[in-house]
Amino acid sequence: FFRIWRMPMTATQGILGYFYPAIPVVMDEFEARGIYFNEDRYCKPFINDQILWDYFGEEREIIHNHFMNNHFDGTYTFKEEFDNQRKLTDYFKANPQGWAEDRLISLAANVLFLKEDVAGEDAVYHPRFNIEKTNSYQYLNDDEKRKLSDLYVDYFFKRQDGLWYQQAMEKLPVILNATDMLICGEDLGLVPESVPQVMDRLGITALKVQRMPSDNIPWYDPKHAGYMNVVTASSHDSSTLRQWWHEDRGLSYQYFQKQLGQYGTAPWDLEPQLAEMIMKQHLYNEAMLAIFPIQEFLATDKELTNPNMDEERINNPAVFPHYWRYRMHLNVGELLNHDDFNQKIAHWVSDSNRI
Structure with a gap:
């Protein structure tokens, strides 16, 4: 009633979703915050030699030869036929390899931002949930970490509250007026400030x-x-x-x-x-x-x-x-x-x- 968690069809894990509706991040905001936005670096899984070792150990060479492009600078990207979780999942349905599947799908979520294409408009972006826990974030410099962390806090805990309050106040009173049943809100997880405000106001x-x-x-x-x-x-x-x-x-x-x-x-x-x-x-x-x-x-x-x-x-x-x-x-x-x-x-x- 306040917002939903929306996943693109290319994803199979909820971590690659984002709230809807939401006020996204636009390119001008990156510039205003002094963040040099590189879409490949921020929106594609970040993979280097150390990450490959951490995920796959001695099997890393077999993995990157089959699934990845080697850029010969210590970094890798998924080949086009494996470049999202859905493609990987479909591949492993036909070619079961239990030990590699989960790790590759998890690695495909090693991104900082999710890109949303808006019809007729420039693309917008949503920070990945728990951005600071990604391997990708760990390889940023301290200045980038600080700026992205500030943007993350603003996105999840500040800028959305007015929008989500409005969404709830349009829907919940209609439901309350339509029934004599007791309404209980499942206010779990990441709870914005607007949620208790609306619930208290409406009882x-x-x-x-x-x-x-x-x-x-x-x-x-x-x-x-x-x-x-x-x-x-x-x-x-x-x-x-x-x-x-x-x-x-x-x-x-x-x-x-x-x-x-x-x-x-x-x-x-x-x-x-x-x-x-x-x-x-x-x-x-x-x-x-x-x-x-x-x-x-x-x-x-x-x-x-x-x-x-x-x-x-x-x-x-x-x-x-x-x-x-x-x-x-x-x-x-x-x-x-x-x-x-x-x-x-x-x-x-x-x-x-x-x-």
């Missing part, structure tokens, strides 16, 4: 996913959730709690000690008693609603967890065109027979006044 509840805080903190503590919030431990687009526990062992250790109040070393797997603590922290607070994927309830009972935790994820937004393949490994009849589990969950719901 729309916000969504708090613990591991996706809008503030610069490692996780959100549900005890801080005010009434106009929906809290949850995971979403359909995230990994499950059991998967998340393995994604960053350092973060899991901090969470184990600081959020769950435990001592010693965090266990290798998320144990049922720890999953119970997480669920209770989300249930016992001031938020209007607490809603969870069923996988997180099942994680509180060792007998009911799926032996393969990777089968529990619902969606991975980075996988195009879709990922939605979750199927519960139990059936409803089996769940009905687990009286202890059902009574435990029922008690949590009633005791936390969430009936």
Whole structure:
């Protein structure tokens, strides 16, 4: 309702998308900021000898001979038949090479800006999300880094707010006036300042996913959730709690000690008693609603967890065109027979006044 994330057909990863609508960067702005804009350097994947080594090691020569043009100055570009993610993906469908495919597709995203061709007008440009984490950015000089970083901050955090506020205020009041249902906004990820302003003005509840805080903190503590919030431990687009526990062992250790109040070393797997603590922290607070994927309830009972935790994820937004393949490994009849589990969950719901 504020903006969408749009991907060109040449891309297969969401990282090569940009917000729409958005006020893009035009050529005059590069000049005004003292940025010498080289479209090949900024908009094409930057590849040099060191990057090839980092990505492919001893196989780098085989890779660049087959997929790339060698400019004999220490830099390379993809050959025309492989010069975007879509072409690479189509090639590997016919010629499977699992070890090289992911790395080449990732390398194809090593750009600083995405070019948008506008009919009848000069091309405009959008900074790639997380520009500072690209290998391409690391090979700029300090002056270029500073200027591009300033432009990035302006693009994502300043210039768009008025436009996005206007977009939301044209659409959301119409929806609110058309229904008696409660409206909840999925205000996750990169949240511009206009989002809470509009939601507060219109009385729309916000969504708090613990591991996706809008503030610069490692996780959100549900005890801080005010009434106009929906809290949850995971979403359909995230990994499950059991998967998340393995994604960053350092973060899991901090969470184990600081959020769950435990001592010693965090266990290798998320144990049922720890999953119970997480669920209770989300249930016992001031938020209007607490809603969870069923996988997180099942994680509180060792007998009911799926032996393969990777089968529990619902969606991975980075996988195009879709990922939605979750199927519960139990059936409803089996769940009905687990009286202890059902009574435990029922008690949590009633005791936390969430009936």
